[in-house]
Amino acid sequence: MGLLTLIVLLPLLGFLVNGLAGNRLGKRFVSVVGCGLPAIAFAVTVKCFLDLQAGGWAPLAETAYAWAVVGQSSFEIAFWFDRLTAVMALVVTGVGTLIHIYSIGYMHEDKSYARYFAYLNLFLFFMLLLVLGKSLLVLFVGWEGVGLASYLLIGFWFGDMEKAAAGKKAFVFNRIGDAGFLLGMFAIYSALGTFDMPAINAAFMGASTPAVSASLVGILLFIGATGKSAQIPLYVWLPDAMAGPTPVSALIHAATMVTAGVYLVARMSGIYLHAPEASTIIAAVGALTALMAATIAIAQDDIKKVLAYSTVSQLGFMFVALGVGAYGVAIFHVYTHAFFKACLFLGAGSVIHAMSGEQDIKKMGGLGRKIPITFVTFAVATAAISGIPPLAGFFSKDEILWYALASGRGGSVLLFAVMAFTALLTAFYMFRLFWLTFMGAPRMAKEVEHHVHESPASMTGVLVVLAVLSAVGGFLSIPHFLEPMLPLPETMAAMQPYHYWVMGGSIAIAATGLAGAIWFFAGDASRAGAIRAGFAGVYRVLSNKYYIDELYDRLFGRPLVWISDAVFLRLGDRMIIDGTLNGLASVAQRAAGRLSRVQTGSLHKYAFLVLVGMVASFVWMWTHG
Amino acid sequence: MDKVQVLQFVAAALFALGLTGVVIRRNVLVMLMCMELMLNGVNLSLVTFAHAMGSAVGAVLVFLIFVVATAEIAVAIPIVLLLVRRKRTLDVGSFSDLKG
């Protein structure tokens, strides 16, 4: 069995073992298997990376088996390991393993410990299928599979109907995106006859134009990406997904699953390089999503919801980078975002753990002294996401801002302005979150305050590792590493002189955001309170997320149910179809009833009829000789 | 009008009278008697033709009809008796259980 297949199968083994036997074999066994197998997968991934490097960066390929052979077309389960896959796989297995270790401490009291680790391993299996897959088919299997794992994990505490409903919402919205994805896949197949991604890219990059419009395919695949990566219009499941355990939010809804859409577009760069309309749409949707989510985040009070909207917003940044052709930069942001967002979410988990389950930041405050490790790591991660140099987020965000302005494939001042403003908002709401949670005077209830304690080593250790990665990760220049396969776009000559201005500007934005947050929320946050009171309407719209969920319900949810019930069921099935049938049956019955009146039971009438019949037949015989 | 024709008219008249009787009369026994009348009309017609054409076939057929008629009466009278015993009337109109 090849190494790539082994990477994929290790977490699957963990799922099967923990799922079937975990309950009986005790927590320690489950922890060892549940964290050990992903760790081994990470080690194997590193080995493959070294093999890749030793082989002069020629991609590794492996075919596991042929899934179906129909005529000329053969659908194979095959894996592929090139530079892009290496980055993604290392992030997935590495950060994944860390979050598994964190879960040992976080889920220690939970009754369904084994089930949790089984699902988490299942997720890892599908995510690895997604990033290691060589054909769109294998990617799609992983794509849907992570949706399943997400459903199971968001609704993990299914006794609460709301949490279960959040899981269903995630699955359904992902499915809507998947419908677009499928259409794009089918279009590619109909035109090119293959699902093999390197082959598809080659076809689009080749000399002759393929039989299908790159933009059409690009848009269809992007619809799938909006579902999985929570962009407009399908992002609404992500904030609700916070109902799941916090490590799940960190792993799935920050570091890995939601970046699948970004990975898809980057992987299919061959298509997008030749699809200017699709790229423009991607950039526009990304920018709009980033801005919208950032505005919502500044009005949220639940620590996880702020981070959720922050994720949506950061994903928007990544899509802007993709839209202007800077694919490597987007992956760079995926990589740094995985570190600092995971650190933020896990830190939030640590805070919630310390606060005995409280998630409302209005009831926090002053935690800095009580949970110092969490405080420091959270601070580092917040600084990273705000783009303060030399932390990781600064490098990736700065590159995105630069290409948003200067890329020859769609950069513009407007795009830059929107993204710069969003970056300002990002810094602002993140420091707001940080300040309200950790600084100032405690605002919590006395019993809660007594119980505040630092998390166990399994949790804080991971936080430290992630904080360190958030700090130094940016020095590894992923865009240059990926440049041989994902070339950076040409920058417009007119913008060249402004390169360092942009860099300086992004530092200034981060500092402004920090300062603004402190100015508003330090002390008794009276200035913030005054703004909130003054702009009450705006605040209400923002904290209610622009009422999008309600809009979707009115526009789609309720009409669908109404049509299905009133039109299809009652009118169509019952009244028209069954009505016709039962009507025919009753016509037959009534006709039979009338005809049966001939049977009067009177022998005389019968005899008379015999006579009439006889006479009639004689007459007929006589006339027709 | 020769003898054959007259006899045929008589036979036809017998048959017609019998048929009319079956259709008109309400008394079960009278209906049975009229059916016998019809049979006899047919018999007369057959014998007449047998004599006129000199063929024995008609006569043989008459014997057949005698036998069948006897058998029929042997079955029909008991049925009528049972029916009348149930309904306590000889009126055909009251035997309407097969209605509907």
Add this chain to the structure above:
Amino acid sequence: MADSTILSLVLYLPVAGFLAIAALPAGRDALVRALTLGAMLVQFALSLVLYAHFDPAVPGLQASTQVAWIPAWGVTYYIGLDGYNILLVLLTTFLGPLVTAGAFSAITKDVKLFYAMVFLIQFAMLGTFVAQDLFLFYLFWETMLIPMFLLIGIWGGERRIYATIKFFLYTAFGSILMLAAVIYLVYSLQQTTGVISFAFADLYKVRLPLEAQKWLLAAFALSFAIKVPMVPFHTWLPDAHVEAPTAGSVILAGVLLKMGTYGFLKLGFPLFPDATLLATPILSTLAVVSIVYGACLALVQNDIKKIIAYSSISHLGYVMLGLVSLDLLGIQGAIVQMVSHGLVAAGLFLMVGMIYERCHTRELAAYGGLAKVLPVYSVFFMILTLASVGLPTTSGFTGEFLALLGAFNAGWRQWQGGSIYALIVAGVAVTGVVLGALYMLRFAQHFLFGAERVPHGPVADLNLREVSILAALAAAVFWLGLFPDSAMKRTELAAREYQQLVSAPRTPAPTRLTGTPPLEAAR
């Protein structure tokens, strides 16, 4: 032992079983159950042997038996296995023991008669699939009606009489039209070639004028469309499923509905290719309507059996879409989807039966939080739900994906040729995947999650018998989802043959007198 002998054994074992349990004295219920289960397991084992011996590279029939039966009418007793029916035979014999075991605790009165009916239905269904002579096919087709009628009518629910009469009349009506068409078809064969024969191989060669083809296709299609069922001939299905006992629903959804699609695949379309090509837009539209309409209706049901019934209508829409696409991918997908639906729907009905035995209600609102109370049950329920939704790694994905891909492919080619309709139809069909997730997850949501609500509780989780049944089904679902190639290899030649038969025009060559140009040139 020769394969043809094994096939005859497989076919007649139910008859032997029927006679054996008829001979048993009354009151020996346990013996009846054991005997039936034994016979069904042997039958399944034998058909596995047939499956293993089946050679994918040989076109035409294998394991066949052909004996002249009524030579004056051209009727032969002709049975055999080919790519069309091998999977369906395997499915039927696989579900046999599962149905039997599943009914052990559910059926307690007239047990002997019940299993006698099950044997008869098994015989009739297998016969329909392996018959290669139209007379024999029709005979087996009709044989299925009476035992099913009795099954629903005697052991069914409250409105069983209405449901079973509706089922019987609907199906019989279609069959009568089909009989008229069959007679006309054989008559045409005799008129044109002088040979009178009911064998499929001969009938495929009949050349009929387009008008005649249209009427005959309509007659056959009506009969099969009622069986599939396609919208708008589907309303017998919800009633029949809801009122039937669990075993009846499993047989109905698992195999009976496939008789309709098999009829289209083997007879309806290949016999009348020109009319089929003309009717493709209508047929594909009806298929998509089935997919969407069935899914929408499943969304608003509150009776758990009705949800699965309407989901069957939706799933078989994919089969029809694949068959009509005439693309090899679509056809293979359709065949796999037939088998997949048989497994998944059978499994879901068995699970509904298990919960009904415990809680005695089919109302969705009466249940809640079963995942906590019945964890093993919930795991299997989740697996089957996901298979129904078409999650990759399950058989549902294989079938739906290939069928949709085939339909889209065919639509794309037609778009290149100037008509965009087929492509639009395929596009709408893809939205079916979203609706599928909606109704099944709504079902799972109310059933498994939320506050605990167990009518007539507390109830026990699955016992060993139930777990083995469901484990076997789950294994089959995953096998077909992860390794479909072994099955698809065997059906490939048949799919190709079907594609060729339906694509080749087959109207009579013009006579020299009229001198009209050949219809082929006009197409």
